[in-house]
Amino acid sequence: MEYETPLFFHVMEYAAQADRDVVDMVSGNPDWEPPEALRDGLREYADFDPDRFQYPPSAGLRELREEIAARRGVDVEQVVITNGAGEANYLAMARALERDRGREILLTDPVYSYYPGKTTMLGGTQSYVAADEEGQLDPADVRAAASEETAAIVANSPNNPTGAVYPEETIRELVAIAEEYDAILVSDEVYDHYDLSGRFTSALRFDSDHRIVTNAFSKSLAITGFRVGYAVFPPHLVENARSRHMLVNVAGSRPAQYAVLRALRETGPDYYERNRALLADRVETFTDALDAAGAEYTTPQGAFYVMARFDGYPGTLENVEKLVDEAGVAGMPGEAFGDSRRDWLRFALVTPRVEEAADRLASYFE
Amino acid sequence: MEYETPLFFHVMEYAAQADRDVVDMVSGNPDWEPPEALRDGLREYADFDPDRFQYPPSAGLRELREEIAARRGVDVEQVVITNGAGEANYLAMARALERDRGREILLTDPVYSYYPGKTTMLGGTQSYVAADEEGQLDPADVRAAASEETAAIVANSPNNPTGAVYPEETIRELVAIAEEYDAILVSDEVYDHYDLSGRFTSALRFDSDHRIVTNAFSKSLAITGFRVGYAVFPPHLVENARSRHMLVNVAGSRPAQYAVLRALRETGPDYYERNRALLADRVETFTDALDAAGAEYTTPQGAFYVMARFDGYPGTLENVEKLVDEAGVAGMPGEAFGDSRRDWLRFALVTPRVEEAADRLASYFE
Structure with a gap:
């Protein structure tokens, strides 16, 4: 392959x-x-007892999951800590394809380059919906492209590479389309802290069994090399995603997760x-x-x-x-x-x- | 699924x-x-410039790959740093199945519990070769079980759970069987530093295009929670494994990789x-x-x-x-x-x- x-x-x-x-x-x-607290987290870690050098829970440090769940207004059991947004998107797309509702992943054009490669690796096929010149996505175009074959719609706002931030109406519609076609909206929100428009809307705003939200601290805390991200799954989709995470990575890197926890708690x-x-x-x-x-x-x-x-x-x-x-x-x-x-x-x-x-x-x- | x-x-x-x-x-x-040097590595990391907090190379920090390559006597390009032995085994088994020579993974009974789950996740099927009461594997049994359908043979020595250490002759034969059937021997050697018998043999001793060796620092440096492992691929198999690694995880956690590098260099x-x-x-x-x-x-x-x-x-x-x-x-x-x-x-x-x-x-x- x-x-x-x-x-x-x-x-x-x-x-x-x-x-x-x-x-x-x-x-x-x-x-x-x-953040300085992130550096403090590493310093503190160096002196921890040996048991803190061993496996964290597979889904991530409990306190970090709780911190994320509280901030995002979701149940802690829905949160899986991943090796960056990269793994979060991989788990989300795999989960969508495993539902065996279809093999097609709807992507946008322009597209973030990793999504097509992940799709191929997971045995899916790509279809593209063109964004307009400003990078905005017309939900009507997405609906026209969706079908029984659609396993997932992958959206990214704020968008790489266009810089577009989708308005609330677009996100609402993408969730609705995923529901209509029994597909999954994968909403990659890794740039959420860099919304310059003031109109960023998370897909978490619309409660649904048909959307997975992915994110990471790579950009928001300026630590792309630490590899700490997360995905928020609907309750009925989380268990198999946790299994895949365990079978691929066992768990993420614990000192990095701890440093992120300290940074989240202490950074204003x-x-x-x-x-x-x-x-x-x-x-x-x-x-x-x-x-x-x-x-x-x-x-x-x-x-x-x-x-x-x-x-x-x-x-x-x-x-x-x-x-x-x-x-x-x-x-x-x-x-x-x-x-x-x-x-x-x-x-x-x-x-x-x-x-x-x-x-x-x-x-x-x- | x-x-x-x-x-x-x-x-x-x-x-x-x-x-x-x-x-x-x-x-x-x-x-x-x-090791104390591992703690020192974290301490040192806390004061690094911000650019050291960003993505390492996808295949891992160059100096860590070089250190491993020198110790194992392989070319640095064959080494991929992974998120622990867990990801190393995942990449190795995925790579074997992607060759499209068959869907069967030959495992041992008793078996390390993650291998069967990884096999299912990757769309393969499990067959088991029984070890004897001491946990030793008779290569003749493996040969009898192997066929055109065999994509990989997964072996683990020193073995979890039996504690068996396979003699040199067994490893040599496993490599030979993989070659005969155009399959891949995946040799998981994560307990290599805990050989109490003095007769541990790495599959790297037998040069072959048909074996992948997986390992990690989780056990040898007592850091299962850091998630730093590696796989050594034959040259013609490494590129797609690197792509999969990139598409799943982008890269591993950089501070953990750096701390391991320091520990390797300074621990006697x-x-x-x-x-x-x-x-x-x-x-x-x-x-x-x-x-x-x-x-x-x-x-x-x-x-x-x-x-x-x-x-x-x-x-x-x-x-x-x-x-x-x-x-x-x-x-x-x-x-x-x-x-x-x-x-x-x-x-x-x-x-x-x-x-x-x-x-x-x-x-x-x-």
Whole structure:
């Protein structure tokens, strides 16, 4: 079986090996500080008794699950701690396909590159619903695409790569469509703390046996390398998901879970607000420079990314590599996110050098 | 799809909720100290720059892979760092099934309880080859059971639950059988540092495109909760395994990987020798008491476990629960490990209270 390995790692390697200074705007790694309490959690862990170095419960540290359940207004038994949002999405999509209602996974175009690969790996087939130019999804299009064959609809808001934040009405409709077709809405909300629009709606707002919400602390606490995420399942779907989690990973890494627990308990809203404000500043800086360069772009309502189009410079891997070598800026090829954005490039704003990168692009394309 | 959830968690919960003091001999969690350098690794991590809090390479920290490759005498590209041996075995079995040579996984009876569940989850079918009373596997039996349908042979030495350590000849033959039938030997060697017989042989000794070796630092460094393991693949099988790892987990937890790296570099052989000696002492203490209680048992050549049989007291879950309530000792039901050990109980020697447990069993059964 061949899967499509996401291009991220290839492009990051190419940029790292370039002969010149390159501003890395490839990956979604926050460049800001994790909360101090998270560092404290690791320090404290180093002195724990040996029994704290052994298996946590398979579904995750109880106190962490309780903390999440309380914040999200769900029952603790619905929460499974995962190895990042990556495993959460894997469990959710696997769970949807295991219901044997159909093999089709409805994805959006543009799409976050991991979803199609996970679908293939799990023996499903992909169908795509096109988002509009702003990245918004018309629920009528999703309904038209759905059928008896639909096992899951995978949505991601705030969206990677478009930056779109779906309005409440869209989320409500996606849940309704999943119910109508006896399918599962998988709502990946990993960028929920980076909503710049003020209108982010979680799928948890609409109680349903037909939606699984996935999330992680990778972005919100700036710790993509700790691998602590979670999924919230409807009660009747959680048991088999827990079994799969146990059979694949046994459990997640315990010191990372503990550090996250401390960070959640001791980090105030100012931490999240500060990072959102930083991101909003960078959006403005970058899009101003894109204006100056005469590029077309979408202003993100959330998440970390700006999609841009430069006249006569399609978003191929070849062009991305050329941009690394000739402009000193590394982005992601639009073609990595589906057919509709082949002409576009995606730039991640998680570098303090956003202004420099924008200037480089402006002079390269002028 | 229904999987068989391993019974471990159920029994541990039952023991924890008992109304009396219970010696926990259920799980394979070392009760001894992790290396000091591992604690130092966490402490050091707490002060790292924010970029060290972001994604490690998907296949694991390069320096950790290099350290493992050098120790095991393989190419670094063959090594994938996993979320413990659990994920390593999952990737290995998935890889074997993906070759589309057959759907059968050959397991041993007794069997480590996770393997059958993983097989079902991956769409394979289980066949069992009986080990002898000492837990040894006759390669002729494996050859007789193998066929065109065989995708993989999963072996575990030192063995959980029997404590058998397979001689070199057995490992050589298992590799040969995998080659004859174009199957994959998955050799789970997670207890390699707890060989009390001096005759442990790694499947890496026999170069072959038909064997995958899995391992972890969970037992050797007494950190089952850190979730750092690895698999060594033949060169032509590694790429798809890496893709699956990426699509399931993206990467493992980075602080845990770093702490393991420090521990590997700075921990001398005396650490491992001390723990082996402790285990050997406990084996003697426990089996002496079993003698006194008139029980039948197997003296382990390695790993953490003693299988014992008490007259008229079969190894059912019900009897295990009764033993918790009435004797204050929690073991695992033999039926969890396959048909051949239904009359037996498994006791894990990873508690300082081995002598007390043995005394309790002796007075209960006398």
